[in-house]
Amino acid sequence: MKLRDYMEMWLTTYVDPVRAASTAKGYRQALRHLGDDVQDTELGQVMPLALQRDINILAARHSRQAQVLYAVLHAALGRAGRLGMVAPGLMAAVDKPAHRKRRMRWLTARQLAQYMTAAADDAYYVRLALMAICGLRRGEALAVVPGDVDTARAVLMVRRQVVAGQIKALKTESSCRDVPLGDGMMRLLMSRADYGYCSATTLYKHHQRVLTKARLPGVTIHELRHTCATTLLSAGAGMATIQHYLGHARYGTTADIYAHTSRDALTRAARMIDGLMEQQLGMAI
Numbered sequence: 449m450k451l452r453d454y455m456e457m458w459l460t461t462y463v464d465p466v467r468a469a470s471t472a473k474g475y476r477q478a479l480r481h482l483g484d485d486v487q488d489t490e491l492g493q494v495m496p497l498a499l500q501r502d503i504n505i506l507a508a509r510h511s512r513q514a515q516v517l518y519a520v521l522h523a524a525l526g527r528a529g530r531l532g533m534v535a536p537g538l539m540a541a542v543d544k545p546a547h548r549k550r551r552m553r554w555l556t557a558r559q560l561a562q563y564m565t566a567a568a569d570d571a572y573y574v575r576l577a578l579m580a581i582c583g584l585r586r587g588e589a590l591a592v593v594p595g596d597v598d599t600a601r602a603v604l605m606v607r608r609q610v611v612a613g614q615i616k617a618l619k620t621e622s623s624c625r626d627v628p629l630g631d632g633m634m635r636l637l638m639s640r641a642d643y644g645y646c647s648a649t650t651l652y653k654h655h656q657r658v659l660t661k662a663r664l665p666g667v668t669i670h671e672l673r674h675t676c677a678t679t680l681l682s683a684g685a686g687m688a689t690i691q692h693y694l695g696h697a698r699y700g701t702t703a704d705i706y707a708h709t710s711r712d713a714l715t716r717a718a719r720m721i722d723g724l725m726e727q728q729l730g731m732a733i
Contacts, residue, residue: 451494452487454533455479458524470611478517481506491533494525496541507545514545553667554675555580557682566662572654574643577636578604579669582627583676583694586648586669591615597637602629604637606695613647623695 449457463472479487486498499521507514522539529536555563560580567573578589587609596605603626608615618624629637637643646654655669667675677690691699 449491449533450487451482451489451491452479454491454528455487455520455524458527462524462527468611468616469614473612474516475520478513478520481513481517491528494534494538496538499539500542503542503545511545511547515547518542518544552674553665553671554678555664555667555672557679559662559664560675560679562662563658563664566664567658570654570658572644572646572651574636574640575646575651576655576658576672577633578643579672580675581633582629583673583680584627585609585673585695586651587611587616588618588623588695590646590648590651592643594637594640594642597629597634598626599634599638601626602634603627604629610648618695620695620697622692622697625692625695627693 459472459475463475482499482502486494486502489495489498503514503518503521506517521542525534525538528534529538563580564577567576570576575589575592578584578592579586582589582604584592584606588606590610591608592604592606596607597603598605606623606625606627607618609618609623610616652669655672659666673694677694680690680693685693688699
């Protein structure tokens with residue numbers, strides 16, 4: 449049996465029945481980065497050096513995808529080892545690729561205002577606003593319908609997401625949340641009979657058009673969510689508040705992502721302390 453045939457059998461048996469369709473699709477996409485020479489190798493003759501080579505080549509271009517490929521091979525070939533189909537511990541000789549963090553980008557408050565102005569006449573203005581103003585993930589924004597707005601409490605009830613074109617439940621309990629709505633966002637959501645159904649690809653294209661129209665830097669559509677978070681942080685919101693606003697399961701996730709963006713707030717705090725010391729103690733710092 450060739451490696452490619454075993455991997456498909458592993459996916460069909462151990463992944464497809466228990467994992468989301470989007471997860472299985474991601475695994476298959478990662479495996480495409482293996483060279484044909486490796487995929488056509490007989491399973492029992494797969495060499496760690498060949499696997500390492502292809503993982504390293506991918507890591508030079510896309511470190512996150514290389515990590516996914518490593519994880520998939522580690523799980524699949526580990527299973528093959530337990531089944532006696534390959535030597536046990538085959539992947540022990542393959543190094544996990546390091547993750548190179550891409551620097552996070554976002555729009556400033558002024559740029560965010562420019563973005564929203566440019567998007568005002570777009571067919572999917574509401575979907576884009578849900579990401580930039582309410583901090584929703586793209587799949588969450590695509591699933592929102594007018595009935596999710598609770599006018600009595602002035603909140604948006606985030607309960608579903610779109611995955612591969614289908615409405616799905618959110619993965620974690622913390623993702624199910626009520627996002628407070630300001631007056632402007634409430635008026636926008638209440639003024640539309642529908643929010644414009646579209647695919648993830650279509651929303652991405654419209655996001656790019658809005659950036660071009662507004663002459664703004666090329667932030668990704670997911671970075672609209674980062675823009676929302678950094679705007680909240682700049683306005684004085686605490687990490688715990690932002691955690692619940694974004695629907696992160698762990699406080700540490702929020703802190704890890706946004707701690708470095710709070711330097712301005714720390715600087716303002718230091719200046720405030722300086723001012724207090726000068727007022728109370730007459731200290732010249």
